Amino acid sequence: MNQSAPIEDVSTAKPNGFLAISARGLKRHFGAVRAVDGIDLDVPRGMIFAILGPNGAGKTTLIRMLATLLRPDGGSARVMGHDLIAEPQAVRGSIAMTGQFASLDEDLTARENLILLARLWGFRGREAKARADELLDAFELADAARRQVKNFSGGMRRRLDIAASLIVTPGVLFLDEPTTGLDPKARQGVWRMIRDLAKTGVTVLLTTQYLEEADQLAARIAVIDQGRKIAEGTSRELKAEIGSGFLHVALAEASEIDRAATLLEERFGNTVQRSAEGAQLSVMAGTARQANEALSALMAAGIEISDFSMGSPSLDEVFFALTGTPADSAEQGEQKEAAQ
């Protein structure tokens, strides 16, 4: 019973419009938890597309369904022109999946891991080795090729993990939280590789908890929360909706917080968010000049400021702006993920 799917060339795959992924009403629940609750998604070919959401929003469930690892309870989807339910092997032949945890054999060396996968794809002895070496070079892992993966750093592991997804150039590459747990330098390295990859025409669908990551990499972003898509657009469109210039102010005296909040609200006409600790305020401030004037006004009113900064909204602020409620607490989210 050979269920191996014909491996088709990405460039000659049957055209289905220009969509790499097209999903309608995808649903999946775990017991009473509706992890994904009716999501539509259209991802054009060759695009980096980000799914942004807090822990437990349903990102992993969504990406696992699209990668044929989980059966949807409802809805339908086509990936690279193949129906997810009716032709799962054909979908598998045109995708690659890099999960949240490095999916590598820790006991084997980097090179052996790649050769193993190359052979599974159907490369024979020498071809498989050549492909492994080519990938190790491209991902700057040639020096570590003969070391066991268990001795790798987080960044190296992630690079090898992505390399392992490129044995056969996929039509769509799924990356589930590609930089979670990496230090800033390793994160930059992974970002650079994802950008390089997209230049080769690979469609990348990634999930992330970081607005900055989505902003840096993705041409389009879908924001999901509690299994539903609550916004979608380019980074610019989303920022226009949410506001990009956020002013964060820390007060020297927590007791001044009400007075400071009132003053800022009157000035900007936007809701001021207070931090849980009580002495920090965040508000959409528009331009740097307006923010500067607001700080002057605070000081003129005799309110002492211990620290301030201008920056992008945090994920919490994005969710606040989009839904009016704070993002699911991480703790609650993790329980949901664990249920999966």
Place this chain on the structure above:
Amino acid sequence: MSATSPAMLTTARPARPPSAASNALVFGWRAVLKFRHVPEQLFDLVMTPIMFTLLFTFVFGGALAGSPDDYLQFFLPGILVQTVVFNSVYSGMGLSTDLSKGLFDRFRSLPIWQLSPFAGLMVGDVLRHLIAGLIILGIGLILGFRPEAGVSGVVFSFLLLFAIGFGTGWIFIVLGLLIRTPVTVMTIGFTVIFPLVFASNIMVQPETMPGWLQAFVVNNPVSHMTTALRGLMAGTATGGEVLLALVAPVLLTVLLSPVTLWLYRRS
């Protein structure tokens, strides 16, 4: 930064899709690589049976069978059965590790024969049984064990051992699929296996045991396996004994292989 980057990678495609058999062989190759990289596991595999062999032969052997030599002749086939049954646990632990690390997610998202990872586990099992079996047999021969049926007896014995290992392997594969912590797989597996192995005729004949235990020992599948293996080594085995030894492995395979498939596909 090196001269190459992912952007410069060629898009490669294999000449033709792999067959199910070649997928399975690749997973078997992985099992062999594991032996090379984690040779310590061989130590785990054979230490306990070697200690058992020495302890029982020299400490208890004389008291149990008149002389250590006579006891070894009786005991060695039994210790081979015990080793194979215990060592099946490694498949389950390996599977549990792969699942907890997300490695199976990668395998499952590949366009390969979906059961080939299990075929690879079986290859690893056969290798383990072969290596551990040969080491123990070698020590037995040095100590004076003589398989009266000669080489063919040993070959048939090993074939029966593989069948036994294949059957018990399913128990641990199912546990490995259900439990995501490898150590728990081992603990639960041994809890099931221990009474079966010790309340059997591996170490002593059941005649001196209390009646209720005798009833258990006589019907214990591990006893049937041991009886058949003793017979094969001595050249006295009947077809009935061998068939009786195969009942449990066949039943386990028939019952648990569909369960394995269902557990694997249910997500």
